[in-house]
Amino acid sequence: ACARYGGSVRRRAAGPDEAPEAGADDGAGDGADEGGPYDLVLALTTAGPLPAVTETALAGFRRGPAPGDGPAVGPDIGPVIGTAGGDERIGDEGYVVARHEGVTVVLADSATGLLYGLFHLVRLGEEAFGAARPAEHHRPAARLRMLDHWDNVDVHPVMGQVERGYAGGSIFWRDGALRDDLTRVRAYGRLLAACGVNAVTVNNVNVHATETLLLTDRLRDVAAIADRLRPYGVRVHLSVNFAAPVALGGTATADPLDEDVRAWWAAVTARVYEAIPDFGGYVVKADSEGQPGPHAYGRDHADGANLLAEALAPFGGVVHWRAFVYNHRQDWRDRSTDRARAAYDHFTPLDGRFRDNVILQVKHGPIDFQVREPVSPVIAAMPRTRVAVELQVTQEYTGQQRHVCYLAPMWSEVLGFRPWGPAGPGVAHVVAGDVADGAAGGGLVGVSNVGDDPYWTGHPLAQANLYAFGRLAWAPSSDPAAILDEWIGLTFPAAAGGNDATGGDDGRLREALHEIMDDSCGTYERYTVPLGVGFMVRPGHHYGPDVDGYEYTPWGTYHFADRDGVGVDRTRATGTGFTGQYPPPWSEVYESLARCPDELLLFFHHVPYGHVLHDGTTVIQHIYDTHFAGVEEVERARLRWAELAGLVPDAPHARVRELFAEQLRCAEEWRDQVNAYFLRKSGVPDARGRRIP
Ligand code: GCW
Incomplete structure (x- = not known):
């Protein structure tokens, strides 16, 4: 039966009158009706006749095409969750789940879909075998749900093994080589499938000398990783060096319009597909922070991206071309250059010029993964380009996996943002390719927070971010609080002495974890950088406070605080004009001091310390209040955690307890530095007379 249905069955405990093996191998129809020997059937629609129960429970779904018939890339976007009834395809990665006549049924067109269906049952737990459930159809909103590893093969002298990695070494690479034992990579594939992630990039977007070789001499290493991840529906992508043809000695130039260069990429790419037939494609950081790119040859980003896209197209591969392009050698005295404007200024003139297997990968905010930024205006400005949004799961600017910071509420806000106003589509629709007259979607990308740490993510609670990333990529309108509860239930049931999603008999654990984590990103924001102004972190490693750390640097990350006020004037009227990169209504909302949301006030406006926010507080008092409140919240969370011993x-209890001690220390440091800085600049005392050093 297993072979026949391409799936597996869970046999009921045989009753005294039942022959234990009855019906096991009888084929379609048998064992599926009431009283049959199965209470779980996992079946592929493409693998031959189906048991009767699947036909009845799932009536209305069309069978999938034979494997290999579906498009390798391209939009496949349907309802995120529908119900049976139409003549609907289940879809490459989708599944249908139902419970009917005492049998739980999962049906899919592909092995990966079946696997996702299995993980759905794991999430449901015993509920999956309880009362009858009408057929539910699940399929991912975004076809590409990718994690980018910023892992280096060699240990980089400054960045280490993993750039901005806070969970130990790389799970792929160790000291210049592929790890000998890839058992953990296989387990990682399973973890990714459980989260819904279907692609990974195995090396850093900053491609150094050794990593350039992954494309050619060390391709076997990449193929070995792909072999481990393939059973879990995860495809491998590679970050490539745009100047690879020169760096590897193939050609004299990397000019994207040069015939030899085109031939070089075509030949190299063909060899990649010989080794890895389901290879996903290339990720490129070009003309960004010192990485090579087409500008050196007088060509633009479309020329560069199309060169690689052309080489990948015959094999169905894609290029993720990053939009993170700005002048990192800016003169801080020059007030006309605004880093927030850069991606839009570079890329919108190129809309319509990218091949359809190019995906423009845009960071969610216009600057760089700060705890509060507006949504990048590029996302709404490229209707003829496939756009992917990049989130940072690794917590570079959000506590570096030493602080609890559950990021899903922030991501959910980004995905739910409607650039054209409440009646228009949202960011989630853009990345899913679900916009009328828009391009196909590019999906969601996250910078991975995983390393060789036993808990995968360093901070055990940071696993929730990995999980939430995958779940939001699958279903962007999911409630982040519900995802959190789902994660808590899956991660801690045994510890709580329960085996269900309540987190233990009395639900104490779940309640406490929810309280600690749900608004932890809000807490982090309160004790760090106020009102969207950004940065104020220690240059280089980006951990802990340094209010003026970036103020006079070439990086374009300023707050302009003086004795009278703070914030960046990005208005059209008197500032850099960045507000004009948004369509209405946001171009008007952000331009207006009165209408700009408080949390983004200092991102868009330079205001006096006495400026009154919508809640009636002055900016300076808001800074003091939020910094005191944030630290108190950390202290409460720390005590709450202690009670969970x-x-x-x-072991994880002790790890998190130690990390909470560090989080509290660091939060106090933030509070005191930020409050002292603004007290000294403004001379305005705290209205509540609290101690500010
Ligand atoms: O946020 C910055 C990081 C860099 C990173 C860069 C990028 C990989 O500080 O470490 O480089 O963004 O996204 O390319």
């Missing part, structure tokens, strides 16, 4: 296994 015994409910959580000892």
Whole structure:
């Protein structure tokens, strides 16, 4: 039966009168009706006749095409969750789940879909075998749900093994080579499938000398990783050096319009597909922070991206071309250059020029993964280009996996943002390719927070970010609080002495974890950088406060605080004009001091310290209040965690307890530096007379 249906069955415990093996191998129809020997059937629609119960429970779904018939890339966007009834395809990665006549059924067109269906059952737990459930159809909103590893093969002298990695070494690479034992990579594939992620890039977007060789001499290493991840529906992508043809000695130039260069990429790419037939494609950081790119040859980003796209097209591969392009050698005295404007200024003139297997990968905010930024205006400005949004799961600017910071509420706000106003589509629609007259979607990309740490993510609670990333990529309108509860239930049930999603008999663990994590990103924002102004972190490693750390540097990340006020004037009227990169209504909302949302006030406006926010507080008092409140919240969370001793296994409990001590220390440092800085600049005392050093 297993072979026949391409799936597996869970046999009921045989009753005294039942022959234990009855019907096991009888084929379609048998064992599926009431009283049959199965209570779970996982079946592929493409693998031959189906048991009767699947036909009845799932009536209305069309069978999938034979494997290989579906498009390798391209939009495949349907309802995120629908119900049976139409003549609807289940879709490459989709599944249908139902419980009917005492049998739980999962049906899919592909092995990967079946696997996702299995993980759905894991999430449901015993509920999957309880009352009857009408057929539910699940399929991912975004076809590409990718994690970018910023892993280096060689240990980089400044960045280490993993750039901005806070969970130990790379799970792929160690000291210049592929790890000998790839068992953990296989387990990682399973973890990714459980989260819904279907692609990974195995090396850093900053491609150094050794990593350039992954494309050619060390391709075997990449193929070995692909072999481990393939059973879990995860395809491998590679970050490439745009100047690889020169760096590897193939050609004298990397000019994208040069015939030899085109031939070089075509030949190299063909060899990649010989080794890895389901290779996903290339990721490129070009003309950005010192990485090579087409500008050196007087060509633009479309020329550069199309060169690689042309080489990948015959094999169905894609190029993720990053939009993170700005002048990192800016003169801080020059007030006309605004880093927030850069991606839009570079890329919107190129809309319509990219091949359809190019995906423009845009960071969610216009600057760089700060805890509060507006949504990047590029996302709404490229209707003829496939756009992917890049999120940072690794917590570079959000506590570096030493602080609890559950990022899903922030991501959910980004995905739900409607650039054209409440009646228009949202960011989630753009990345899913679900916009009328828009391009196909480019999906969601996250910078990975995983390393060789036993908990995968350094901070055990940071796993929730990995999970939430995958779940939001699959279903962007999911409630982040519900995803959190789902994660808590899947991660801690045994520890709580329960085996269900309540987190233990009395739900104490779940309640406490929810309280600690749900608004932890809000807490982090309160004790760090106020009102969207950004940065104020220690240059280089980006951990902890340094209010003026970037103020006079070439990086374009300024707050302009003086004795009278703070913030960046990005208005059209008197500032850099960045507000004009948004369509209405946001171009008007952000331009207006009165209408600009408080949390983004200092991103868009330079205001006096006495400026009154919508809640009636002055800016300076808001800074003091939020910094005191943020630290108090950390202290409460720390105590709440301490109470969970015994409910959580000892080792992770101890790890998180130690990390909370560091989080509290660091939060106090933030509070005191930021409050002292603004007290000294403004001379305005705290209205509540609290101690500011
Ligand atoms: O946020 C910055 C990081 C760099 C990173 C860069 C990027 C990989 O500080 O470490 O480089 O963004 O996204 O390319």
